[in-house]
Amino acid sequence: MARTDRDILPDNVRPSNYNLSLFDLEFGGGWAYSGTVKIDAAVKKPSKEIVVNSKELEIKSASLRSVNSESTEWKASKIDVDTSNERATLSFAEEIPSTEEAVLTIDFKGTINNAMAGFYRSKYKPAVTPSQGAAKEGEDYYMFSTQFEACDARRAFPCFDEPNLKATFEFEVEIPEDQIALSNMPEKATRKGGKKGLKVVSFEKTPAMSTYLAAWAVGDFEYVEGHTERKYNGKNLPVRVYTTKGLKEQGRFALEHACKTIDFFSETFQIDYPLPKSDLLAVHEFAMGAMENWGLVTYRTIAVLFDEAKSDSRHKNRVAYVVAHELAHQWxxxxxxxxxxxxxxxxxxxxxxxxxxxxxxxxxxxxxxxxxxxxxxxxxxxxxxxxxxxxxxxxxxxxxxxxxxxxxxxxxxxxxxxxxxxxxxxxxxxxxxxxxxxxxxxxxxxxxxxxxxxxxxxxxxxxxxxxxxxxxKIGFPVVTVAEEPGQISVRQSRFLTTGDVKPEEDETTWWIPLGLKSGAQTKSAGSALTVKEDTIRDVDDCFYKLNADQSGFYRTNYPPDRLMQLGRMRERLSTQDRIGLMGDATALAVAGDGTTAGLLTLLESFRDEDNYLVWSQISSSLAKCRAVFASNKKVADGLRKFALNLVSPAAEKIGWEFKEDEDYLTIQLRKLLLGMAGGAGHEGIIAEGKKRFETWKSGGELHQNLRAVVLNMNVANGGRSEYDTVKHEYLQSTSVNDKEACLQALGRAKDSDLARDSLEFVTSSDVPIQDSHYGPMAVSANNSTRDEVWKYTKTQWQRLNERLGVSNICMDRWMKMGLNNYSDHGIREEISDFFKDKDTRAYDRSLVVISDTIKGNANYKERDEKLVLEWLEAHGYA
Structure with missing residues (x-):
């Protein structure tokens, strides 16, 4: 029966194997290539038409041959391209009968694009002298790779590009003799190419898989190699991290983790890793974080490379997680x-x-x-x-x-x-x-x-x-608690940040694991709220906490006195409980179900906290308040003083100096506290940050775990000189982690001209478009210059569209990162009006999210602004 809820390809043909050959690749200039794909398929129903997915390809010819009777071949008499639906209809003069074995052959031409989708090229500056055959245009060098998820295999070759049309793949590509080709499977053979200096590299057949997981890459690559401890089919599995030449040593941390993770997942899932090799490839231009292509996982450079001498230790956390995430996908x-x-x-x-x-x-x-x-x-x-x-x-x-x-x-x-x-x-x-x-x-x-x-x-x-x-169902619940002696009543309702849930939006009844801690006990995991309202008896009035370890996906709204009591008894709360308590209190204040006064009082009780992850939530909660009330100078200054008073003791205690063999979480805590104190105006810490910046500028050392803090602090508290120093560092650095820190620091400038400069810089050719969002992300989080993001977006729309428009993902990310921090109904309406006549299909969902977020922020500001000022004045901060 045909699906009416999906617009999918006709079901008359089902592929079983692709044999794909690419040749005549233009390394520079037009970037064109030619290809032939032979698709083994079953013709399920007699038809005069076969429909395939095709995007930005020129289909030269197509024919179908029945394997059962070799003399029977049908040539497509007409090829119609439907650009809007990304399909090509191959029409035949006579009806093709049903057959279980046929070969559909399509000759085509394509372009190695620069849109980070399909078969595309990535520009890079070589770390060492490249090989002679490396792709080059002008002074720029290029590597080639693929990104097919979700629906861009069709940009590289005509195919049946839907996830449940699985097939095996055989692939070969013609490249210069001194270049490397990679694909999902190990190399099968190499033969001489059609011209001198070229070779054709072919690869083993893959298992059955979806088109979006096919992958290949061509470039001036080198690699580091390791092996798993476990054996697969009698052998230790080879694992490699590939980079362009000069960067391979930065792949060792990822390599070590990949080997261990493959073994761990093989045991966890009780199924051995199913391919004969695992390659990880660092790609210089990459819209997402990484892509799980089977056997050839591709990564943004910053998600797979780690420089032991220069990289901030937090990047170890990032690389370890992204490697594990992508390898989990292999199953x-x-x-x-x-x-x-x-x-x-x-x-x-x-x-x-x-x-x-x-x-x-x-x-x-x-x-x-x-x-x-x-x-x-x-x-x-x-x-x-x-x-x-x-x-x-x-x-x-x-x-x-x-x-x-x-x-x-x-x-x-x-x-x-x-x-x-x-x-x-x-x-x-x-x-x-x-x-x-x-x-x-x-x-x-x-x-x-x-x-x-x-x-x-x-x-x-x-x-x-x-x-x-x-x-x-959409959304999640808030569990509201009411107290009586020895018992509590709990009620679930949908939570909206705008605080205005309508009855028709609150019809879902969720299964909610209550995870009640009461007294010294934690109730069994089976205790759950399965109705709208219920009563829980035998609750210790001295201490109880719902959602133990924040394992349930919901907010909890306690009576105000209980919230304060939990803050005072935080030694009885796990780290996750403490994070969740503050996260809930912040969200409830925004929605109007709680108050900012209650939130600030709760935060005060965490003054002597020493856990990095709890402080990260304190930082987030403070940042939200300071952002929402930034336009009221008196409130903004009071909140800054509150933040300074809260963080100073912890920041002064931890200091600037790293101890030998200091643990990861302490390193992260030092960076966070120094950054928070500097951001709140701590004069001593800012002075020390300036001193370290000047030492580094003069050629001295700057600890890799303090680079981001010191750069941020000096751009935020400096002028054109500091800004230009950091910009120069970005342009000359070969460390991907260092470059990211520089881009984020440039957006910290409190001068409007410098903020505009940073937005112009991230949309210039000096910055890869996948990194353009660091500009609006940093500037929009800067309470001094936030308005510059919207001004730039609307006045430079044509430039922005030309630069980022090649990638829907990058344009969407600019919107989400840049326009989400406003608290003004007027700006919300301006944004809505501006985009009314624009083609926003690539980011229309994000625009609705932005509108909703600004509405919630603006409502919060109007409702709580006066009350926050009263609290700050009463406590000596304003």
Whole structure:
């Protein structure tokens, strides 16, 4: 039966193998290439037409040959291209009969584009002298790679580009003799090319997989190699990290983690890694963080490279996690693939959760589940508290709608509810169910219900019944607590940051694991709220806390006195509890269900906190308040003084000097506290930061873990000289981590001219377009110059569109990072009016999110501004 909820290809032809050959690649100039793809397929229904996906390709000819009777061949008499739907219809003069074995051959021409999608080129400055055959245009060198998810395999070759049309792939490419070619599988053979100095590299056949996971790369590469400890098919698996020449040593940290992670996942999922090799490739221009192509994972350079001498230690955390996330996909996504894009969360939510699970296994001292609560859970709750949110499983009619659901709901809410479910079932039972799911659907496609069925069998519980609302309904609940002696009543309702939930928006009843800590006990995991309102008895009036370790995806609204009491008894709270308590209090203040006065009083009780991850939430909560009330000078100055008073003792205590063998979390805490104190105007810390900047500027050392803090502090408190010094450092540095720190620092300037300069700089050819968002992200977070982002966006729209318009992802990211921090109804209306006559299909969902966020901020400012000032005055801050 035909699906009416999806706009998909006709089902008369089903592919089973692609044999793809690329040749005549132009290394410079037009960047054109030629190709032939031979697709083994079954013709399921007699037809005069075959429809394939094709985008920005010129199809030269097409023919179909029946394998059963070799003399029978049909040539396409007409080829019609539907640009808007990215399809090509191959028409034949006579009807092609049904056959299980046919070969569809298509000759085509394409372009190695610069849009970071399909088969594309990446510009880079070589770290060492390149090989003679390296691609070059003018002074710029290039490497080539692919990015096919979600729907861009069709940009590289004509294909049946839908996730449930799995097939095997054979690939070959003609390249200069001194260059390296990579693909999903190991190299099979090399032969001489059609011209002198060229070679043709072919690769082994892949397992059955979706088109979006096919991959290849060509460039002036080198690699570092390691092997897994476990054996696969009798051999230790070879693992390599490839880079352009001169950077390979920065891949060793990722290599070490990849080897260990492959072994860990093979044991966790009870299925051995299924390919004969695992390659990781650093790509110089890359829109996303990384891409899980089977056997050839591609990464943005900053997500896979780490320079032991120059990189901030936080990048170890990032690299370890991204490597684990992408390798998790080799099973969850690649081996078993979602049936259609509406279930993208199956891939991304799970890979996010299990990525952190692997990092926790490898680095227990990093306390990554507390980091997960501080970063992933809080970020997901923030987006999901908007009307503009969407269910985790979101309807997708055609593949062209997919890009915008690669967001915090699919990744972070998806992983948060998986963590909630895993904690409820117990990790052992949960992973047993996951292993069964993977075994049952290996090399095929699956749905959310297939996962629920496997978990239900493993646990003996009806997982679908209690998880469906979390996946298929929008939003999440707030649990409001009312107290009576020895008992509490709890009521669930949908939470919106705008605080104006309508009855028709509050019809969902969620299954909510209460995780009640009462007295010295934690109630059983089975205790859950399954109705709108309930009463819990035998609660210790002296101490209780809901949502133990913040494992449930919801907010908790306590009576004001209880909130204060929990702040005073924080030694009885886990790190996750403390983070969640402040995150909830901040969100409830914004929505009007709590107060800023209550939040500030709570924050005061954490003055002598010594945990980095708790301080990161304190920093986030303070930043929110300071951003919302920034336009009221008296309130803004009072909040700055409050922040200075709160953070100074901890910052002064930890100081600037690193001790030998200092642990990761202490290093992060030092950076955070010094940055917070400097940002709040601590004169002594700012003076020391300036001194260290001058020493570094004169050729002295600057500790790699203090570079970002010192650069930020000096641009924020300096002028053109400091700004230009950091800009120069960006242009000459070869460290990808150092470059990121410089871009973020440039946006800290408090002078409007320098803020505009930083926005112009990130949209110039000196900065790769995937890094352009660092400009608006930093400037919009700067209370002094925030307005410059919107001014620049509207006055320089044509330039912005020309520069970023080649990548929907980069344009979408500019909007989200740059326009989300305003608290003014007028700006909200201006943004809405400005985009009315623009083609916003690539980021229309983000514009609705921005509008909703600004509305919530503006309502909050209007409601609480006077009350905040009164509190600040009463406590001596204003």
């Amino acid at each position: 969850f996504g690649n081996l078993v693939t979602m049936d259609w894009w509406n279930e993208l969360w199956l891939n991304e939510g799970f890979a996010t959760w299990v990525g952190w699970y692997a990092v926790e296994h490898l680095h227990p001292d990093w306390k990554v589940w507390s980091q997960f609560v501080a970063e992933a859970v809080q970020t997901a709750l923030q987006l999901d508290s908007l009307r503009a949110s969407h269910p985790i499983e979101v309807p997708v009619r055609n593949a062209l709608e997919v890009d915008q659901i690669f967001d915090h709901i699919s990744y972070l809410k998806g992983s948060s509810v998986i963590r909630m479910l895993g904690n409820h079932l117990g990790n052992e039972t949960f992973l047993k169910g996951v292993a069964a799911y993977l075994k049952e659907h290996a090399y095929g496609n699956a749905t959310t219900d297939d996962l629920w069925n496997a978990l239900s069998k493993a646990s003996g519980q009806d997982v679908k019944q209690f998880m469906d609302p979390w996946i298929r």
